[in-house]
Amino acid sequence: MITASDSLVLSGLRRFGAVTLFLVRLVRQIVPALGRPRLIIHQIYNAGARSLIIIMLSGTFTGAVLALQGENLLRRFGSEEALGVAAALALLRELGPVLTALLFAGRAGTSLTSEIGLMRATDQLTAMQIMAVDPLRYVVVPRFLGGVIAMPLLTMVFDAVGLFGAQLVGVQMEGVDRGSFWSQMQSAVELRDVNEGFIKSIAFGVMCSLIAVYEGYHTVPTAEGVGLATTRTVVASSVLILLVDYMLTAAFL
């Protein structure tokens, strides 16, 4: 007899299988879709450039808070010069990719889902199929690739403005020595720290974009359906970002 928890597990597995199959279909269409670079560039602009303001604002304040908290903590041990290292490592390895991905899911992810969902609800995807144009190739893959490419770029911007925010508060306002702040950061941060953040941002980019386009493509074609799909995108992306972040961090350490 199947219990409620079994049923939940089964439905989760079924969903995982469906998303994986969808990913396989997407991957098969990537090479043909690369023949239309303008569509992909347009989607990088949509997902990336249009998220810049929210990413830069969030990055600056994250760095600023990091500096406040870090300086307070490090001062207790008399090692506030290490603030630059602490901020850089926290941003590059953890906060940069994770917060960028969460913000991406909320801004670009919901936009992707609702856009594709509305195209489904207004028969635009069906019209493409009837015109013998595969909507996966024309609509979904460019948006997916746009998200995957935009995520590491946004993470780099988040890290850079985060460090600027940390420097602004730590050095300019809290009086940490400027030379120590930058030199310790330079000597302690290694390439593997940068790589960890980069790999995480790629993984989150694939995951968030895949969830967003999957939910949009499989939207129930009603106003309520589009709303539910958008909500599912944010919830699933947010939970999976934190789960995958834990797994990747454990793998890197």
Added chain:
Amino acid sequence: MTQPELPPPASGAAGDDVVVDVRDVDYSVGGRAIFSGLTLQACRGRITAVMGPSGAGKTTLLRLITAQVSPERGQVSVWGHDVARMSGRKVFAMRRRMGMLFQNGALLTDLDVFENVAFPLREHTDLTEPLIRALVLTKLNAVGLRGAARLMPAELSGGMARRVALARAVVMDPELLIYDEPFVGLDPIGLGVILRLIKQMNEALGITSIVVSHDVRELASIAHQSYLLADGRVVAAGTPAELNVSDSPIVRQFMSGNPDGPAPFHYPAPDYRAQLIDGKDL
């Protein structure tokens, strides 16, 4: 693409090639039977009207013909090929030879009118930009919207959107053109324009047309062959003139728009009095 071998002409349409052949089709959605034993044909160069009350499955029939769904039983053939057995590649090859006008136009909202009409040309041909421009402007001129080429779909009225969609549907010069409720929500001028265009394209280009609608009078003026759907099957077939003089109660009810007759106007419901006065649950 090579022309598929055509099936023999349908009975009752001697000398005509059958382009679309729906034979004994069963189809249901969520356990509710939409079609049971549906059989009809659309012949080359003819305008075939498919009429029926709302919910009779007219749009579902178009989904079957365009291979968006497959029948549970029976066969849907287009140009002699069973669409349910076609590979994805063959379905796309078949669709390149057909055009479809959607009920709501289904224009791509991120492209302007010109690019919407140019879309199939850009996707399926290697035509030069001047040639694409000339073809698109010709089609837009035919529907009276050459001047609206740079408008976005959101800036169009419902009737204009339908006309742009028609221009897009014919830009590849399809052999089969399918219209899903082309007259809904049109003002008398727009309706007249669409009617004239359907007729002109059929006469001038020999396009086989399937028009799904419940606008009996409009269809009667252009259709060569009509089918009336009800209860999941064809309840009457013939020319519009034949349907007009039919003795069948359901045909008479539909053609005269009478709410009383074999086709119920009301969805099945409990007793009206009990619900209204006694407060019986909905």
